Amino acid sequence: MITWGCQMNVYDSGRMADTLAPLGYSPTETAEDADMIILNTCHIRDKAAEKVFSELGRLRIIQEARAAQGRRPILAVAGCVAQAEGAELLARAPFVDIVLGPQTYHRLPEMVARASRAAGAVIETDFPAEDKFDHLPEASAPQGLTAFLTIQEGCDKFCSFCVVPYTRGAESSRSEKAVLAEARKLVAQGSREITLLGQNVNAWHGLDANGNPSSLGVLARRLAEIPGLDRIRYTTSHPRDMDDDLIRAHAEVKALMPFLHLPVQSGSDRILAAMNRRHTREDYFRLVDRLREARPDLALSSDFIVGHPGETEADFEATLDLIERVGFASAFSFKYSPRPGTPAANATTQVEAEIADRRLQTLQALLRDQQNAFNASKVGQTVDVFFTHIGRQPGQIGGRTPWLQPVHMQAPDSLIGRIMPVRIAQATTTSLAATLVQEPACA
Ligand code: 5AD
Ligand code: SF4
Numbered sequence: 001m002i003t004w005g006c007q008m009n010v011y012d013s014g015r016m017a018d019t020l021a022p023l024g025y026s027p028t029e030t031a032e033d034a035d036m037i038i039l040n041t042c043h044i045r046d047k048a049a050e051k052v053f054s055e056l057g058r059l060r061i062i063q064e065a066r067a068a069q070g071r072r073p074i075l076a077v078a079g080c081v082a083q084a085e086g087a088e089l090l091a092r093a094p095f096v097d098i099v100l101g102p103q104t105y106h107r108l109p110e111m112v113a114r115a116s117r118a119a120g121a122v123i124e125t126d127f128p129a130e131d132k133f134d135h136l137p138e139a140s141a142p143q144g145l146t147a148f149l150t151i152q153e154g155c156d157k158f159c160s161f162c163v164v165p166y167t168r169g170a171e172s173s174r175s176e177k178a179v180l181a182e183a184r185k186l187v188a189q190g191s192r193e194i195t196l197l198g199q200n201v202n203a204w205h206g207l208d209a210n211g212n213p214s215s216l217g218v219l220a221r222r223l224a225e226i227p228g229l230d231r232i233r234y235t236t237s238h239p240r241d242m243d244d245d246l247i248r249a250h251a252e253v254k255a256l257m258p259f260l261h262l263p264v265q266s267g268s269d270r271i272l273a274a275m276n277r278r279h280t281r282e283d284y285f286r287l288v289d290r291l292r293e294a295r296p297d298l299a300l301s302s303d304f305i306v307g308h309p310g311e312t313e314a315d316f317e318a319t320l321d322l323i324e325r326v327g328f329a330s331a332f333s334f335k336y337s338p339r340p341g342t343p344a345a346n347a348t349t350q351v352e353a354e355i356a357d358r359r360l361q362t363l364q365a366l367l368r369d370q371q372n373a374f375n376a377s378k379v380g381q382t383v384d385v386f387f388t389h390i391g392r393q394p395g396q397i398g399g400r401t402p403w404l405q406p407v408h409m410q411a412p413d414s415l416i417g418r419i420m421p422v423r424i425a426q427a428t429t430t431s432l433a434a435t436l437v438q439e440p441a442c443a
Contacts, residue, residue, distance in 0.1 A: 193229075239263075242287055251295055266311075301330045309344050311351050383434075
C-alpha cells in the first residue's frame with residue numbers, strides 16, 4: 001500500500017488493509033514482495049497526480065519481473081486520481097488491474113476476486129469464496145498510540161480551485177453511534193490520541209443517543225468522556241462551519257488540543273470572493289479572536305494558495321498582512337495549480353508562473369519566521385508532551401506537544417506511551433528538544 005495525500009487517505013489505506021486482511025493479505029515492506037500493490041492517490045494538485053504516473057512506471061517493471069516468475073502482482077489504483085481520471089488512467093497505464101474511487105473501498109474484496117480471475121487461475125485459487133469478502137472485518141488493526149478516525153467525508157463548498165467536491169463527493173457524516181463505537185475500540189486497542197478527520201470536519205452533524213441534533217462540539221464532549229482518551233484533534237475545518245458550540249468546546253473540553261488547522265487560503269476579500277470561500281478577511285479575524293478568547297493558548301495553522309487567477313500584487317500583500325495580523329504556528333502554502341473541471345481552471349486571468357513562484361517564496365519566508373518564533377516561545381517552558389515513538393538519534397524518544405510540535409528527548413523508551421511534562425530546551429523551525437523535568441515516577 002503506497003499512500004499519498006491527506007490524512008484521510010492514510011485512514012482509508014488502513015481500512016482497505018482491514019478489508020483485505022481476511023483474504024490473507026498483510027502489509028509488505030517493499031513493492032517487490034507484494035502480491036498486490038495499491039496506490040492510494042491524491043489529485044489535489046497537478047504534482048500530486050503526476051507522482052502516480054511516475055510510480056506506475058516503476059511498478060510496471062516490478063509487475064513484469066514478478067509475472068515472469070509466475071507471480072504477477074495485482075496493481076490497484078485507489079483514491080482521488082482513480083476517481084477523477086479512471087478511464088484516462090487505464091488508457092495511460094493499461095497494466096493496472098483495479099481502479100477504485102474513495103467511495104467504493106467496501107467493494108475491494110469483490111474487485112480483487114474479479115481481477116484475480118482475469119489474471120489467471122493461479123492467483124484465483126489463493127482466495128476464499130467470494131461471499132466472505134463483501135463485509136468489513138469485525139476487528140480492525142490497532143493504529144497505535146495516536147489514531148485517525150474519519151467522521152465526515154466530502155464537501156459541498158465548491159471552492160473555485162478545488163477538486164474535492166468532485167472526487168470525494170457530497171458532504172456526509174458518519175453516525176455519532178458509529179464514531180463513538182470506533183473511538184472506544186481505538187482506545188481499547190491502546191490509542192490515547194484521536195484525530196477526527198473530514199474534508200470539512202467541522203461540518204459534521206448527526207443525532208445523539210436521544211435523537212437530538214448533534215454537531216462537532218457535542219461530539220467532542222462525548223468523546224472526551226471515554227476514559228483513556230487524553231487528546232482529541234480534528235482536521236480540516238472550514239471557517240464558515242466553526243459554530244458557537246464548537247468554539248465553546250475549546251474552552252470547556254480539556255482533551256480538545258489547543259491547535260486548530262483553519263485554512264483561510266487568501267487574505268484578500270476580492271480573491272476570497274473569487275475563490276467562493278463565502279467569508280471575508282474580517283470574518284476570519286473575528287473568528288480567530290473568538291477562538292482565542294475561548295482558549296487563550298490556541299495556536300493556529302492554515303493553508304494558503306498564491307497565484308489564484310486574478311490575484312494582483314495588492315491581493316497578495318493583503319494575504320501577507322493577514323498572516324502578520326493572525327500569527328500562525330505553522331502553515332501549508334501552495335502555488336495555485338489548475339485542476340481540470342474546476343471553475344478557476346477556465347479563468348482567463350491566470351497568474352504567470354514566475355510571479356506565483358516569487359509570491360510563494362515571500363509568503364513561505366514569513367510563515368517560516370512565524371513558525372520559528374512560535375517554537376522559540378516554548379523554550380524554557382514546561383510542556384506536556386505525548387511520547388509516541390523512538391527518536392532518530394540513539395537513546396532518543398519522540399512525541400508531540402499539545403500544539404502538534406514534534407519533540408525529541410534523550411530518555412528511556414519505557415516512557416513511550418506517556419504524556420508527561422518536560423522542559424523545552426531548544427527550538428528549530430521544525431522541532432523542539434526537551435529534557436526531563438524530573439525522574440519519572442513508577443507507572
Ligand atoms: N492549487 C493549489 N492548492 C490547492 N489546494 C487545493 N486545491 C488546490 C489547487 N488547485 C490546497 C488548499 C487546500 C489544501 C489541502 O490544498 O490550500 O486547503
Ligand atoms: Fe476544497 Fe473548499 Fe471543500 Fe476545502 S472547503 S475541500 S478547499 S472545496
